Amino acid sequence: MTRAKLPPSVSQRRLGAELRRMREHADLSATRAGELFGATQSRISNIEAGGYAVSAERVRALARLYDCDDEKLIEALAAMTGGRTRGWWEEYREILPSDALDLAELEYQARELRVSSTIHLPGLLQTREHARAMISDAVPPMRQDEVEHRVSHRLKRQSVVHGEPPTPLTAIIHEAALRVGFGGQSIARAQLRRLIDRSEEPHITLLVVPFSTGTYPSAGHGIVQFSGPIPSLDTIQLDTDHGSVFIDGEARLAKYRKLLDRLEACALEPSKSRNLMTRILRET
CATH class of the missing domain: 1.10.260.40 (lambda repressor-like DNA-binding domains)
Structure with missing residues (x-):
């Protein structure tokens, strides 16, 4: 055949x-x-x-x-020419939307990743239980088999940050995302412990934007920067209610790089970010 x-x-x-x-x-x-x-x-x-x-x-x-x-x-x-690699994400082609497969492929190819998140924690740092609670909360609700397919896809994506060699990741997370508590107290506590542990890894830079910062640029959807082999081949992803939007072109890339730079400038340094996460864990 x-x-x-x-x-x-x-x-x-x-x-x-x-x-x-x-x-x-x-x-x-x-x-x-x-x-x-x-x-x-x-x-x-x-x-x-x-x-x-x-x-x-x-x-x-x-x-x-x-x-x-x-x-x-x-x-x-x-x-970028030559034969196409059939990545692990191809097994989801008839199961998940195409933008989910594109996201996994871009993460796999990226030289570095930079992520900002306001309410939802970055998928590359979520526990299985947190991911399931988030995905189960989608509107309209999904069938249980759809939820489990999305959870397994999200966990397989995480191989880029704990593989050999791992892809460097900078995650800019607003304090609000640390306090939402998807799935209840036990899941929220396990998720916070995961973030604290991951923040100790040398290839992961986790930066928290505290409530005390006040004004916060682009306090809306999540943003991901996938670094290409040269800056002009970077890609930006916007995580919207209607799925992922992928952006390229130098002018728009420059806009979102600058925005991510501003978000980083609002955040605490890594050690202070870890201290804030530890304090939130004690309060949870």
């Missing part, structure tokens, strides 16, 4: 989007680019949609056609 073709991966779509930006910067239509490259307009469009694989040499050839002289970008894009 022939295996069904997988939809384009996050890397394939990003590669295509960057080639489209190059073409547009060169002020070429897809039709004209195809004529100059010896391809059809539909082939160029399929490449830019991530639906047609290209080799590293073709990426370099397109960059020359588009007069791009950013060698770091060109080589980073060339490295």
Whole structure:
């Protein structure tokens, strides 16, 4: 039986989007680019949609056609070509929304991760019980099997921060998220102990924004920065009520990097953050 073709991966779509930006910067239509490259307009469009694989040499050839002289970008894009890796998240393809799979793939590929959270704790630091309590509270409610699929997916995502080598993680958490207490007292206490323990690990920087800070920029949805091989290939994720929104493009990346910098500036240093978490644990 022939295996069904997988939809384009996050890397394939990003590669295509960057080639489209190059073409547009060169002020070429897809039709004209195809004529100059010896391809059809539909082939160029399929490449830019991530639906047609290209080799590293073709990426370099397109960059020359588009007069791009950013060698770091060109080589980073060339490295994104080649065969697609079937990651563990593919087992959830018919079970979970596609943005959940994209999130896992981006975390797997990231060189570093930076997360901000106001009410919900970062999924990469949640206990199983806390994750189950959060997911079970969704509106509209999910069937129990759906809840368990999402819990298992969330726990498997955590391999990026406790694997070998682990991905560096900076988590900026508002004090409110530490006090919500999803699932009741025992679950909340276990979750706080998990955070305190994780904050001792050298690759994890956990920063708490206390209530005493007052004004807090962007006190809404969670934000994640996935660091790519070069800064212009970073990705931002916004965690909304309607699912994940993924953002790239230098202007918007710059906006959210600056926002995350401001959130970090509002937070306590790591040792004081740990002390605050310990105090909240005693009070819980």
